Amino acid sequence: MPLVAPSKLLTFERLKKEGITVLTPDEAQRQEIRELHIGLLNMMPDAALEATERQFFRLVGESNQIAQFHMHPFSLREIQRGARAAEYVANYYETFEEIKESGLDALIITGANVTQPDLSLEPFWKPLIEVIDWALENVTSTLCSCLATHAVLQFRYNQKRRPLPAKRWGVFTHRVTDRSHPLVNDVNTLFDVPHSRFNQIDREQFEEAGLHVLVESHEAGVHLAVSADRFRVVFFQGHPEYDTISLMKEYKREVIRYANHEREDYPPFPENYFRRQIRAILEEHQDQVMAARSSRQAMPPFPEELVARTLHNTWHDTAESVINNWVGKVYQVTHSQRKLPFMNGIDPADPLQLRNK
Secondary structure, three states: OOEEOOOOOHHHHHHHHOOOOEEOHHHHHOOOOOEEEEEEEEEOOHHHHHHHHHHHHHHHHOOOOOOEEEEEEEOOOOOOOOHHHHHHHHHHOEOHHHHHHHOOOEEEEEEEOOOOOOHHHOOOHHHHHHHHHHHHHHOOEEEEEOHHHHHHHHHHHOOOOEEEEEEEEEEEEEEEOOOOOHHHOOOOOEEEEEEEEEEEOOHHHHHHOOOEEEEEEOOOEEEEEEOOOOOOEEEEOOOOOOOOOHHHHHHHHHHHHHHOOOOOOOOOOOEOOOOHHHHHHHHHHHHHHHHHHHOOOOOOOOOHHHHHOOOOOOOHHHHHHHHHHHHHHHHHHHHHOOOOHHHHOOOOOOHHHHHHO
């Protein structure tokens, strides 16, 4: 169903070229289709700001629900940005004050760069709590991605994430642990999800917090969980929104950091991602980079185009299905009740309760 573009945000033009329907506000007014207003609190660093925005907009726009999707991106003033990204946010993003005034049906919260040993020391900590507290009172459902999941588990459930021995990085197979839940309805029971993180919330912590685990991996741990009411808050630990090339771009950034002496060890390959032939090519490139670093020469060009042609995406269809189920449940709840059902003790995941209300 269509996205509605209220501005000249470049993401809308890119998505139109991919075949996703994007309407102007005038075109949207001529359609007799109900609206869903979905916020995106984008806390990603400058290098990933627009890509993350595009990835989540795409997943929502690919939903088959009968609705117009009005996307409302916003960020936090406390997140430091370069001049270009700050101008981009100022020109195209709303403020949290504007979001609160207009209201939302659903909210997506992205991850963020972390620089402190404890999340509570990050400059975005208190404003993020303010956003989440507001959302829990005023938004039908909030989807937390990666760092946002860790933050909510810490400040609301007193469950701190634990550091991993090494970065969990790559594409991992997951299984659905509760096939009856609406969010995984008609979803493959085995599917892949990319991960990229140094910390983890374990299954035991989700369960101790009273949350319900829906999808997990033997290697990568819990990916998808929901709040006790089964819908009001959705937690991702992986990155199903990633593009096919996202992990390659991240690997390239780490290679550049090594070449610039910003890290001392050469980055390992993301797991289960590069084919054997490409790994051999990248190992040759590693030798060249290390030699250039030692002799203080310029880094040889990264073979990005060659690598990108060989990559496979084994997660997007499932991610699309999960988001479609989420959006569909938000649509059902917001257009079935004038007041939020969970405020009246109704389980929004139970269609029978909604029909009988």
